[in-house]
Amino acid sequence: METLADTGTALAVTALGTDGAAATGADAALGVIDAGTRIDDFDLLTLLGRGAFARVFLARQRSMQRLVAVKISHNHGNEPQTLAHLDHDHIVRVFDQRLIEDDRLKLVYMQYVPGGTVLGVLRQVHKTPPELRSGQLLLDAIDAELADRGAIRPSDSRIRSDIARMSWPEAIAWLGRRLADALDYAARRGVLHRDIKPANVLLTAEGSPKLADFNISFDEHVRDAHPLRYFGGSLAYMSPEQLAAAHPDRLASAADLDTRSDLYALGVMLWELLTGRRPFETTDADLDPGTDGLPEAIDRQLEIRSRPIERRFLADLPADCPAALRRVLLSCLAPDPADRPERGRELAAQFELCLDERARNLVDPPKNSWQYRLAPWTLLITTIAGLVGNFGAVMYNKNHNGRLVEPALTAQQHASLEKLGLFFDWPFYPLLFALLLYLCRRAIWIPRGLRHGKRYDAETLARARTDTLTVGDRAALVGFTGWVLAGISFVTGLLVVGDLPATMLLHLLMTLVVCGAISVSYPFFLTTYWYVHCQYPTLLRHGRGDLTAEDAQRLQALGKRATVYLGIAAAVPMIAVLTGVSFLNPGQLPLIVGSMRWLCIFAVAAFVIAYWLFRKLEDDLRALQRVVATGV
Structure with missing residues (x-):
């Protein structure tokens, strides 16, 4: 191994009186350094890379008996001292520096990373058709670099296996x-x-990247x-x-x-x-x-x-x-x-x-997904979800209570009851629907505005996120309130136009509560799944950086509430059977057998759908909690 003195070339350059001339002397000194040379404590084994102002060698440090990367460059700035304080898994570790050749050159020795650079990977990309590129390409580029340097390819590991599957x-x-x-x-x-x-x-043999060559030293007076x-x-x-x-x-x-x-x-x-x-x-x-x-x-x-x-x-x-x-x-x-x-x-x-495949497809849905295509129709979907959920309650009420009440009323009393119902229904239900839209206005319109390029302040986005996670609760509350008020008005109407026994009136009121339970559980899952799957991610996508621990807590709370609503959905058939036969005499039971049978069939089918939505909702909430945890 030759030393610099053995090369017969004097690297020391006489100071010429200007910074530009000094740089020229440093260039000349740097130009004669090559593999096979010994400098200070280092045997330069092979050239790893070169630039306009520096060369990097694989070297053996004699005193420590280890392989290091040695960078020899012009001596200016305090880069090595600064970088020596950086200790991170993905930053090349700088050990120390030496000044050589009358302090014109700086020798910095650092961690040796054997897997080559991303530049080698880029060359492999250029040689590989797009459809054949995968995580394995990264490993192939690293292994080729290791083979060129005579290094041993590492055995399979969890990291390499994960990369190969990507x-x-x-x-x-x-x-x-x-x-x-x-x-x-x-x-x-x-x-x-x-x-x-x-x-x-640089890349390790495992594929892990490491930043090198921080250009932190600059001098505007050169x-x-x-x-x-x-x-x-x-x-x-x-x-x-x-x-x-x-x-x-x-x-x-x-x-x-x-x-x-x-x-x-x-x-x-x-x-x-x-x-x-x-x-x-x-x-x-x-x-x-x-x-x-x-x-x-x-x-x-x-x-x-x-x-x-x-x-x-x-x-x-x-x-x-x-x-x-x-x-x-x-x-x-x-x-x-x-x-x-x-x-x-x-x-x-x-x-x-x-x-994270599920989380990324929630926040940024593919353009060919139903989530992306149906997003503009949120208002219509909200309306349909409410109607579908309440349709079963309406049919149950008509078939169950209608069969009981009609035989007990005269034609004139029945006509009077219908007129009274129309008087309450026409203004009442539109008002409830308008109330629901008002309560859900931020959850509907702000995501729509974001998709059309509008911008909102952090407070507005935070309120919209809160509202979006409670749309299902509000729909359930409005639906249940509507059925309670409808039950009161229905029973009041019967008291005005007829003379039904108190047990019959109590029975009718209890069955209307069942209708309220139906309107609570099924609309909740339909609307909540839609808003969590489609609207809430839009708010996350445009509100990154403003997320707090409260957002994660609200997602967790929604998961707990969903379990309660699922319990209500499961209990509907049992509650319906218990209330459906209460306060009725044996002669009235045949009138409601058919409606009870169909209610049980409907409730079981609806519960299966509700449970499927519940599991989907659980998966979405877990994915969104991961998104919120990362602050995206």
Whole structure:
């Protein structure tokens, strides 16, 4: 193993009096370092990567007898000291640094990650037809890199098995979840990356990503005409605000950037991984414009990235891409930073949602789903749910009570009773329906407004979420109240026009309570399932970041109430039988046998449907609780 002194090349360069000349000397010193050289405590084994201002080697650290990655670069900034404080599963661990060659070069040694970079995965994407891409592609790219370096392919593990089963969009979301979490960890410690790109994301043998090469050191006083010399970053992945900061003629600066700039770059990289190309047009001249052409190249990219993503790039998304992932990536790529996720943990939670099939299909239903197609018809569905639930009660009341009352009334008394009923029914039921619509107004109209592009403040969205989870209760309360009032008016009418015995009147009143129980249980499940499955997720999709622990508690409370309503639905046949024969003499029982039989058949069938909706509702509530827990 040769030392630097053995190479016969003097790396020390005489100071020439200007920063630009010093940089040229550092370039010359860096240019002669290659694999097979020993520097300080490190034997450089093989070149892992190179850039304009740095080289990275796999090296053996003699004193510790371990493999490390060694980055040798120009000596400026305090990057290693800052990064040494970052200890995260998805950030490459920096151990220490050394200064070499009269302090012109900096040697930073760090954790060695053997699985290559995302750039290798991207090459594999380009070689694989879209329909054949899956999580296995990620593992194949890693295994190919391990084979090239003579490393042993790891045995199967739970992580690798999980990745292999993923679709390609799910694998992208899996990577994004971890990288967004790493960016959030760094941002909370005052560190931005500023150079997210495929070559700066390393992969472990298990497939886990690790961020490397944080470009946190920059000096605006470096005397060099090329801003990227001191600012860093890659034009192909820069956010609009970072492009403006890199422009030599604009007032923006690196101090204007925050973590949303890194999230934009992450979105570009993940989009490229998902589709095989970036979400906007870039040419070789844009990516490597040279010093003279840099302002024009940045201006072109600023113009392109100030517009929404064009349809031709949206068409690149694979057919199996969940709507949730499409929305999340487009939010990262919003030209205005205010429209992007504010923090990395918020974005990480959204990527986590993309990995939960039931939850993501609730919040972002596929366009071919019935949930998506029927969403505009919520008012009609609410009306039908109420009518269907009460139809059985109306039929039971007509057949059961009608058979008992008609023989006991004269034709004149029956006509008077019908007139009295019309007097109460026509204004009464429309008023109840109007009351129900008023109580449910936020649950109906605010999700509709959101789907049409309207915006609401956080308080309005919070009230709409609360109302949406109580629509079923309100429908049940209005229906039960209607039957109680109808029972009172019916019995009062009988007292006015006829002279039925008190036992008959009491029996009729109790059977109307049964009708009220029917109107409580069945409409509850029909309306609640619809609003939980279709309306509430719309509110979550547009109200992310405003969710609280109270939202989770309301979802849990609804689950408990649903159990009570299911008990009521199960008890309807038993209550109907007990009340149906009460206070009747033996001669009257044959009159109500048919109605009791049909009620029991209807109640059993309705309970089966209610139970099926109850189980579906349970699954939805659990999925929505996971969404709320992530803060999406």
